[in-house]
Amino acid sequence: MIVGVPKEIKSDEYRVGLLPVGAEMLTRAGHTVLVEAGAGSGSGFPDEDYTEAGAKVVPTAEEVYGESQMVIKVKEPLPQEIALLRREQVAFTFFHFAADRALTEGVRDSGCVAIAYETIEDAQGRLPLLTPMSEVAGKMSIQEGAKFLERPQEGRGILLGGVPGVEPGEVMILGGGVVGTSAAKVAAGMGANVTIMDIDLDRLRYLDDVMPANVNVVFSDPHTVRRFLETADLVVGAVLIPGARCPMLVRRGDLKLMKSGAVIVDVGVDQGGCCETTRPTTHGDPVYVVEGVLHYGVANMPGAVGRTSTYALTNATLPYALRLADLGYVAACKADPGLARGINTQDGRITHQSVAEAFDLPYQPARL
Numbered sequence: 001m002i003v004g005v006p007k008e009i010k011s012d013e014y015r016v017g018l019l020p021v022g023a024e025m026l027t028r029a030g031h032t033v034l035v036e037a038g039a040g041s042g043s044g045f046p047d048e049d050y051t052e053a054g055a056k057v058v059p060t061a062e063e064v065y066g067e068s069q070m071v072i073k074v075k076e077p078l079p080q081e082i083a084l085l086r087r088e089q090v091a092f093t094f095f096h097f098a099a100d101r102a103l104t105e106g107v108r109d110s111g112c113v114a115i116a117y118e119t120i121e122d123a124q125g126r127l128p129l130l131t132p133m134s135e136v137a138g139k140m141s142i143q144e145g146a147k148f149l150e151r152p153q154e155g156r157g158i159l160l161g162g163v164p165g166v167e168p169g170e171v172m173i174l175g176g177g178v179v180g181t182s183a184a185k186v187a188a189g190m191g192a193n194v195t196i197m198d199i200d201l202d203r204l205r206y207l208d209d210v211m212p213a214n215v216n217v218v219f220s221d222p223h224t225v226r227r228f229l230e231t232a233d234l235v236v237g238a239v240l241i242p243g244a245r246c247p248m249l250v251r252r253g254d255l256k257l258m259k260s261g262a263v264i265v266d267v268g269v270d271q272g273g274c275c276e277t278t279r280p281t282t283h284g285d286p287v288y289v290v291e292g293v294l295h296y297g298v299a300n301m302p303g304a305v306g307r308t309s310t311y312a313l314t315n316a317t318l319p320y321a322l323r324l325a326d327l328g329y330v331a332a333c334k335a336d337p338g339l340a341r342g343i344n345t346q347d348g349r350i351t352h353q354s355v356a357e358a359f360d361l362p363y364q365p366a367r368l
Contacts, residue, residue: 001325002032004068006061007039010075012283014042014306015313017072017093020049022318027054031325036064043310065089070329072321074313075300076103087111087347090329092321094118094133096270097344098245098358105361108345113329117317119243119352120342127242129320131178132312134267136302138182138238141265142171142190144301145234148263148287148294155294156261158233161191168192172228174220174249174274175238176203179267183236188212195228225249230257237266237274243344243354250275255291263287265296273297334368 003026005018016039018026023033033055037047047057058064065071065084073093077085085091085107095116097104107114117129127134142160149169151157162168171187173180176198187194188211196211197220198204204217211217218224229235229250235258239246246268255277266273269280277290280299287294302309320339323332333340343366344352356363 001328002034002067002069003321003325004064004071005033005035005039005055006064006071006073006081007036008042008074008303009061009078009081010300010303013075013300013303015074015303015310016040016043016045016306017074017314017317018321019310019314019318020045020053020055022314022321023050023055024053025318025322026325029322029326032056034058034064034068036061043306070321070324072317074310075303076100077107079106082106082110085110085112088113090115090324092117092317092324094270095344097352097355098243099270099272101359104345104350104355104359108348108350111348112345113343113347114345115324115329115339115342116243116344116352117342119344120320121242121338123338129313129316130240132316133302133309134178134240135182136305136309136312137267138179138236139186140301140305141179141183141236141238141267142186142234144286144296144298145171145236145263145265146190148296149233149261151261153287153294154261154289155263156233156259160187160234168214169233170231171195171234171236172232173197173236173238174225175240175268176200176207176217177238177240179240180236180238181207183238183267184211184215187234188215192234197225197228220249222249226254226257229254230259232258233262235262235264235275237264237268237278239268239274240271241354243352245272245358246274248274248276250277252276252291255293258291258293260292261294262292263294263296267301269297269299330368333366340366340368 149155
């Protein structure tokens with residue numbers, strides 16, 4: 001198979017879809033790997049690393065897309081990249097379709113086979129390709145939230161951990177999954193008072209057992225969410241429904257309950273966010289203010305730590321990429337139902353039910 005790795009063009013995106021060692025393993029297996037010039041530079045991998053690994057470095061994205069049977073990326077294709085996709089070509093990347101109708105329809109109409117990292121499941125029903133980036137984003141949510149709580153950033157002027165004689169900050173985390181757990185560990189380590197909210201009682205019981213004493217777990221309902229918003233300095237949106245839009249947990253009117261200068265970091269912005277006033281931002285212009293509350297909505301948070309994120313992501317994606325290349329996507333997905341759940345579009349059809357429901361579009365199961 002001819003496997004292509006284009007350079008990411010999303011704003012402030014420094015990750016790359018394949019490490020040089022991945023190129024080496026694919027070429028050893030008899031495949032051809034095309035890498036766009038400069039694709040790995042943001043993560044610290046020069047073109048020479050790829051050529052030494054057996055890949056062919058080509059100058060343009062057009063060559064990568066034009067010759068490849070499978071394209072391995074990190075972020076969803078932008079319009080100029082969608083125009084390069086073609087029927088029956090496999091696009092293996094994050095898509096987060098449910099937050100973007102134009103993206104969904106554009107990729108569908110290209111006829112490509114869109115295999116989304118975020119909806120692939122393992123034998124236990126977990127999301128193995130989303131998990132590493134959720135861990136990075138969860139940890140970064142506290143790092144970024146703490147920064148924007150500083151007064152020069154228009155925040156409240158709060159040090160999350162406090163100091164002796166001064167109470168620590170209050171962190172409210174909506175969702176007790178991978179993002180929420182990672183965020184809670186960092187916030188608790190800084191010394192903040194942390195509250196994790198979730199609707200899964202078994203998950204809350206587990207977190208209550210393993211978290212340190214400055215982390216409390218609370219069942220999430222609209223009244224309780226509003227009550228805790230009143231005291232929160234930092235709110236982390238960490239809610240996920242695989243393939244679907246995030247549930248709306250914080251309404252615009254709820255912001256009036258919050259302290260002026262409080263911060264919301266909505267990690268689920270890729271899936272629409274759990275706050276009504278969330279909108280995507282960039283690392284270059286990460287925050288905006290609504291009702292006196294700072295909103296951080298960077299849609300590719302892990303891209304800022306490209307080297308760490310690339311290693312973490314490709315550790316998880318490479319085994320799947322090898323299977324897709326060795327067997328072809330049809331045989332690979334027949335052999336692994338969890339991988340088959342990653343097929344979001346195929347031959348001009350939407351093949352993931354949650355994506356179709358998000359926009360009231362026709363759904364058809366993938367054909368294998």
